[in-house]
Amino acid sequence: MLGLGLGVGDEVIVPSFTFAATANTVAVCGGTPVFVDVDPETFTIDPAAIEAAITERTVGIQPVHLYGHPAPMDRICAIAAEHGLWVFEDAAQAHGARWQGAQVGTFGQGGMFSLYPTKNMTSGEGGMVACGSGELARQVRLLRNQGMEAQYANEVAGFNNRMTDIHAAIGRVQLGKLAAWTATRQANAAFFDQHLEGVVTPVVREQATHVYHQYTVRIEGASAAERDAFATALREEHQVGCGVYYPTPVHRLATFRTEVDLPVTEMLAAEVLSLPVHPSLSDLDRERVVAAVNTVAKAGA
Structure with missing residues (x-):
């Protein structure tokens, strides 16, 4: 810029x-x-x-x-x-x-x-x-x-x-591995798309190639507190890591606080939850993630 x-x-x-x-x-x-x-x-x-x-x-x-x-x-x-x-x-x-x-x-x-x-x-x-x-x-x-x-x-x-x-x-070596890692991320995402229940899985537009830096689901209709409880259950009851990117919209941060109506942004900040999708996941890891998410989603239904 x-x-x-x-x-x-x-x-x-x-x-x-x-x-x-x-x-x-x-x-x-x-x-x-x-x-x-x-x-x-x-x-x-x-x-x-x-x-x-x-x-x-x-x-x-x-x-x-x-x-x-x-x-x-x-x-x-x-x-x-x-x-x-x-x-x-x-x-x-x-x-x-x-x-x-x-x-x-x-x-x-x-x-x-x-x-x-x-x-x-x-x-x-x-x-x-x-x-x-x-x-x-x-x-x-x-x-x-x-x-x-x-x-x-x-x-x-x-x-x-x-x-x-x-x-x-380091970056030059990593660049040579990127294509294979991306393919593995995409395969992991496809597995989750097929097997996850009770959450909204990522949408991929027909024109898009998604590289899944994060595999982000939505806990549809959840408040931020309910989503956070879902995440806590995954971590503490099932030992499945997860993260929220991003819980506070940028326009609500102290550095940029401004009054603007962004309803989709507010909704997503309360609903999104990112699950492990990195290329080091084993088949057992993927199955554990699916079992954990489906169990927690069913319990909260």
């Missing part, structure tokens, strides 16, 4: 059902994140909500490919083209995901991937930026290295955001 010139007074439309980093990126550039609602089935940004939020100050859209399911990039890019907006893809959880056959990170001006240890692949720490032009790539390189390409030839005010060679080496 800094490489393209985002700054004070600029608005970027973002979903609120995401991690705070999505909005942080806009704010640290001096811009203003404008929060909109999401699709209740795929958890990704709602194109109709984007169109309704555009103002004369809007300069960009930042869709999030949440949990590994790509946002509807054809519709988003069409909106951006109509209004002359940038598109920044938050692909932190979506390494290898595709929309209509095209890799996420290739649709907009820039695509950002996380390499944090919990992601589908890691370098130990750090991330990657896919750039839609050579000029943007050069600006990103300048910004990550104190504003210089050649030593002591500083061109802009930059940062010390270089990845170490050791971390890069």
